[in-house]
Amino acid sequence: MFNTLSDRLTQTFKNLRTKGRLSEADIDATIREIRRALLDADVAVSVVREFTGAVRERALSSEVSGALNPAQQVVKIVNEELVGILGGETRTLRFSKNPPTVIMLAGLQGAGKTTLAGKLALSLREQGHTPLLVAADLQRPNAVTQLGVVAERAGAPVFAPHPGNQGAETDTVIGDPVAVARDGVAHARAKQHDVVIIDTAGRLGIDELLMRQASDIRDATNPDEVLFVIDAMIGQDAVATAKAFEEGVDFTGVVLSKLDGDARGGAALSVAKVTGRPILFASTGEKLTDFEVFHPDRMASRILD
Numbered sequence: 117m118f119n120t121l122s123d124r125l126t127q128t129f130k131n132l133r134t135k136g137r138l139s140e141a142d143i144d145a146t147i148r149e150i151r152r153a154l155l156d157a158d159v160a161v162s163v164v165r166e167f168t169g170a171v172r173e174r175a176l177s178s179e180v181s182g183a184l185n186p187a188q189q190v191v192k193i194v195n196e197e198l199v200g201i202l203g204g205e206t207r208t209l210r211f212s213k214n215p216p217t218v219i220m221l222a223g224l225q226g227a228g229k230t231t232l233a234g235k236l237a238l239s240l241r242e243q244g245h246t247p248l249l250v251a252a253d254l255q256r257p258n259a260v261t262q263l264g265v266v267a268e269r270a271g272a273p274v275f276a277p278h279p280g281n282q283g284a285e286t287d288t289v290i291g292d293p294v295a296v297a298r299d300g301v302a303h304a305r306a307k308q309h310d311v312v313i314i315d316t317a318g319r320l321g322i323d324e325l326l327m328r329q330a331s332d333i334r335d336a337t338n339p340d341e342v343l344f345v346i347d348a349m350i351g352q353d354a355v356a357t358a359k360a361f362e363e364g365v366d367f368t369g370v371v372l373s374k375l376d377g378d379a380r381g382g383a384a385l386s387v388a389k390v391t392g393r394p395i396l397f398a399s400t401g402e403k404l405t406d407f408e409v410f411h412p413d414r415m416a417s418r419i420l421d
């Protein structure tokens with residue numbers, strides 16, 4: 117995903133290594149190259165500005181470590197600032213002391229929520245949990261079927277509206293998603309599932325109904341985690357979309373999906389910084405095993421490698 121960005125930053129640092137001492141002009145030239153590389157990768161302008169400002173200030177101040185030459189020093193600063201943008205520490209799922217732990221998924225249609233539900237379920241099962249998937253995406257009749265397919269692959273049961281309620285392939289709502297979500301959590305408690313994953317409806321764009329429905333589901337189920345799933349390929353729209361979901365649903369964490377794509381992806385890298393919410397997972401393909409815990413430090417190293 118970040119090959120071009122990675123290549124450009126590597127080249128910038130290579131140029132720097134040929135220099136012994138770094139003048140202010142050297143540092144400014146480097147900062148300019150970093151800025152261009154980040155902007156070309158679609159990183160949000162506000163994030164780039166803050167990032168380059170911090171790198172410049174630290175590089176110019178006498179942050180000297182005996183073991184590192186000036187170029188290595190700059191690379192170290194860039195690395196640390198990049199880790200900061202990506203959220204700093206690795207943040208894992210928070211489990212409720214009073215099970216079931218409720219995880220609600222939110223995001224635009226096509227972001228990868230249903231696939232993520234299966235990935236999470238599989239990963240949780242491998243860790244000894246007993247997840248239940250809840251089909252509260254009733255906007256598209258197909259979504260319930262799709263969750264069923266994913267759940268079967270993950271080996272986890274699904275709580276869904278009664279099949280008789282499912283309409284044909286129309287846009288009509290086939291049940292009350294808030295009631296399904298609430299009943300799903302009650303069902304999990306009764307059947308002693310220790311985790312509930314609620315798949316919710318998305319739209320192609322942000323709309324008021326979608327946001328209201330998501331926040332109603334949130335209020336009805338009091339989730340321990342609300343994960344906002346964002347397609348890393350959507351480019352600059354990522355930041356506006358994330359902000360809209362932050363205001364509308366107030367998520368607790370982010371999942372970057374489709375990180376296997378070859379789009380520029382920098383906007384997705386801005387989401388943690390812009391919303392102040394950590395990135396918990398990365399989705400890297402269509403298979404249920406294409407899924408990993410997001411480590412800000414490892415991602416920064418991968419980009420700067």
Ligand code: GDP
Nearest residue numbers: 225226227228229230231373374399400401402
């Ligand atoms: P939803 O509408 O948010 O539930 O999105 P889906 O889970 O249905 O995913 C939409 C499409 O993206 C499907 O074709 C998925 O197979 C695909 N998809 C989901 N996650 C990934 C991923 O990490 N990488 C790739 N390449 N495709 C993905």
